[in-house]
Amino acid sequence: MDFELTTGIAVLERTPPALRAMLAGLPPAWTDATEGAETWSPYVILGHLIHGERTDWIPRARIILAQGPDRRFTPYDRHAQFHESRGKTLAGLLDEFAVLRARNLATLTQWGLTEAQLGLAGEHPEFGPVTLRQLLATWVAHDLGHLAQVSRVMARQYREAVGPWRAYLPVMDR
Amino acid sequence: MDFELTTGIAVLERTPPALRAMLAGLPPAWTDATEGAETWSPYVILGHLIHGERTDWIPRARIILAQGPDRRFTPYDRHAQFHESRGKTLAGLLDEFAVLRARNLATLTQWGLTEAQLGLAGEHPEFGPVTLRQLLATWVAHDLGHLAQVSRVMARQYREAVGPWRAYLPVMDR
Numbered sequence: 001m002d003f004e005l006t007t008g009i010a011v012l013e014r015t016p017p018a019l020r021a022m023l024a025g026l027p028p029a030w031t032d033a034t035e036g037a038e039t040w041s042p043y044v045i046l047g048h049l050i051h052g053e054r055t056d057w058i059p060r061a062r063i064i065l066a067q068g069p070d071r072r073f074t075p076y077d078r079h080a081q082f083h084e085s086r087g088k089t090l091a092g093l094l095d096e097f098a099v100l101r102a103r104n105l106a107t108l109t110q111w112g113l114t115e116a117q118l119g120l121a122g123e124h125p126e127f128g129p130v131t132l133r134q135l136l137a138t139w140v141a142h143d144l145g146h147l148a149q150v151s152r153v154m155a156r157q158y159r160e161a162v163g164p165w166r167a168y169l170p171v172m173d174r
Numbered sequence: 175m176d177f178e179l180t181t182g183i184a185v186l187e188r189t190p191p192a193l194r195a196m197l198a199g200l201p202p203a204w205t206d207a208t209e210g211a212e213t214w215s216p217y218v219i220l221g222h223l224i225h226g227e228r229t230d231w232i233p234r235a236r237i238i239l240a241q242g243p244d245r246r247f248t249p250y251d252r253h254a255q256f257h258e259s260r261g262k263t264l265a266g267l268l269d270e271f272a273v274l275r276a277r278n279l280a281t282l283t284q285w286g287l288t289e290a291q292l293g294l295a296g297e298h299p300e301f302g303p304v305t306l307r308q309l310l311a312t313w314v315a316h317d318l319g320h321l322a323q324v325s326r327v328m329a330r331q332y333r334e335a336v337g338p339w340r341a342y343l344p345v346m347d348r
Contacts, residue, residue, distance in 0.1 A: 001207070030181065130339070140329075144325045163305070164298070167301075
């Protein structure tokens with residue numbers, strides 16, 4: 001599928017309510033569960049998504065749109081949530097994510113991006129030139145990847161509890 | 175994590191609203207998307223979950239609880255949704271799933287299962303003896319596996335659109 005603004009935004013606007021429907025009010029046994037040392041819980045993943053709203057997607061889009069002399073992106077801090085979420089409840093993070101996402105989508109919509117603008121490039125610290133279109137497609141895919149991760153992390157808590165059915169549940173081991 | 179009724183039900187009751195938040199009103203480009211021939215779209219997955227509500231989880235639990243002479247389960251028809259969903263809209267399937275799930279959870283709660291009952295066994299057509307506890311844990315894990323699948327199938331539609339970021343998105347190829 002080619003990236004197209006309307007269909008992409010349709011996913012981006014659904015991620016906060018989807019996470020709320022999945023996680024709000026769940027016992028910490030689920031929301032703090034991980035896949036082992038150095039892996040992320042639903043709570044940690046939510047903090048990571050919030051960090052992206054603040055520092056990644058829209059700030060990078062602004063760098064591209066400005067087409068200034070230095071179009072290099074600041075690297076994404078994949079550990080920021082470990083201090084930024086400190087002391088915050090899951091319910092608070094769900095609210096924070098919803099507010100930030102709504103604000104960012106309002107900005108994106110207000111830009112009324114043209115095809116030409118979607119083709120403009122910035123400089124990724126590792127990959128080199130990347131287009132605004134690729135950045136926005138990645139925003140969508142990044143959401144979906146982490147939604148899949150939340151469900152997978154939770155499913156795996158029952159790896160033993162399902163007994164022989166484990167063989168029929170690819171989510172457990174794949 | 176051991177299976178425990180309250181924490182298990184907390185997930186089961188969230189699956190219909192989670193799927194609704196993810197899918198309701200989305201363009202068919204997302205809801206009919208697959209990972210290739212013989213793989214399932216979000217629309218097909220939803221039909222599969224509905225079939226399970228009708229024929230699998232609670233009916234199998236009843237067989238176990240009855241402890242009759244024949245405790246063999248009817249095999250799960252993994253293709254039933256291809257004819258059962260025919261002519262139905264995604265919105266209609268979301269409603270149908272929510273109604274069936276609510277009814278099944280009402281039944282489950284009303285049973286007030288004891289630890290002893292959770293330890294009773296039925297006969298899986300392939301695995302042989304399985305306990306009610308394992309069946310109920312599998313119901314939860316099956317939901318979560320398919321939620322993960324829905325997000326993964328959607329993410330992969332942007333496999334090309336994300337350009338070089340594909341290398342940073344494990345959901346695309348793993």
